[in-house]
Amino acid sequence: MAILETRQLNKHFGGLHVTGNVDFALQPGEMHCLIGPNGAGKSTFFKLILGEHLPDSGAILYDGEEITRAKPFERIRKGISVKFQVPGIFKELSVQQNLTIALQHHVAPEILQEEIDRLLAFLKLSQDRKQLAGNLSHGQKQWLEIGMAVALKPRLLLLDEPTAGMTPDETFATGEMLQELNREGMTLLAVEHDMAFVRQIAHQVTVLHFGKIFAQGTIDEITADERVAAIYLGEVDA
Numbered sequence: 753m754a755i756l757e758t759r760q761l762n763k764h765f766g767g768l769h770v771t772g773n774v775d776f777a778l779q780p781g782e783m784h785c786l787i788g789p790n791g792a793g794k795s796t797f798f799k800l801i802l803g804e805h806l807p808d809s810g811a812i813l814y815d816g817e818e819i820t821r822a823k824p825f826e827r828i829r830k831g832i833s834v835k836f837q838v839p840g841i842f843k844e845l846s847v848q849q850n851l852t853i854a855l856q857h858h859v860a861p862e863i864l865q866e867e868i869d870r871l872l873a874f875l876k877l878s879q880d881r882k883q884l885a886g887n888l889s890h891g892q893k894q895w896l897e898i899g900m901a902v903a904l905k906p907r908l909l910l911l912d913e914p915t916a917g918m919t920p921d922e923t924f925a926t927g928e929m930l931q932e933l934n935r936e937g938m939t940l941l942a943v944e945h946d947m948a949f950v951r952q953i954a955h956q957v958t959v960l961h962f963g964k965i966f967a968q969g970t971i972d973e974i975t976a977d978e979r980v981a982a983i984y985l986g987e988v989d990a
């Protein structure tokens with residue numbers, strides 16, 4: 753059974769059909785990338801999954817259970833987590849304090865430090881634990897944000913352009929981090945523009961165009977598809 757499924761999902765903004773009859777299924781253990789030109793509706797699709805927008809019609813199922821109108825916090829409680837593009841870390845607190853905030857109400861006090869150390873090592877931030885989060889490099893801030901998003905070990909992690917603004921080395925290291933999470937059993941869905949990164953991590957790729965699923969397949973199938981190249985060149989209309 754799919755861990756996440758949308759059925760005939762629709763969302764309008766005024767006259768603009770931003771999500772159009774989207775039937776999408778994500779299998780447990782999959783690393784899936786969502787791509788598409790600017791304005792294709794990728795962020796809106798994420799916000800529907802997270803409950804930040806409610807659809808006009810259609811359904812969203814998580815683990816077979818309908819969550820179409822569930823509140824965002826209810827979805828988080830069920831095991832969905834998200835890393836947004838803009839870091840939501842506390843800049844005036846240290847790296848360690850940020851992770852403490854993410855963990856403290858969910859982890860027994862006697863294993864809190866152990867869990868923080870585990871996360872710091874995973875995020876390659878052990879040396880920077882006392883550093884103020886605001887002083888980290890752009891890439892390190894994104895990693896800390898990933899750490900906060902995965903602190904509670906969600907089953908499904910959504911990432912909105914996780915490598916935006918990163919150097920190629922940081923991008924590659926981020927891919928390795930996400931692969932490690934995936935090996936531990938996490939399912940991942942990422943909106944991404946960097947095709948080298950998509951190639952590094954994605955088992956499956958979905959192309960959105962004008963709010964509809966335009967193509968789906970492996971990265972090799974997608975990059976070989978001339979129709980997909982044409983939409984990026986603005987040669988395919990709604």
Ligand SMILES: Nc1ncnc2c1ncn2[C@@H]1O[C@H](COP(=O)(O)OP(=O)(O)OP(=O)(O)O)[C@@H](O)[C@H]1O
Binds near residue numbers: 765770790792
């Ligand atoms: N709250 C809103 N009200 C009105 N229109 C919106 C709203 N949110 C998004 N849109 C419009 O919906 C369309 C899809 O936007 P969305 O942000 O989902 O696309 P995207 O694929 O994530 O784009 P990008 O790659 O540029 O981030 C755009 O035309 C956008 O202007």
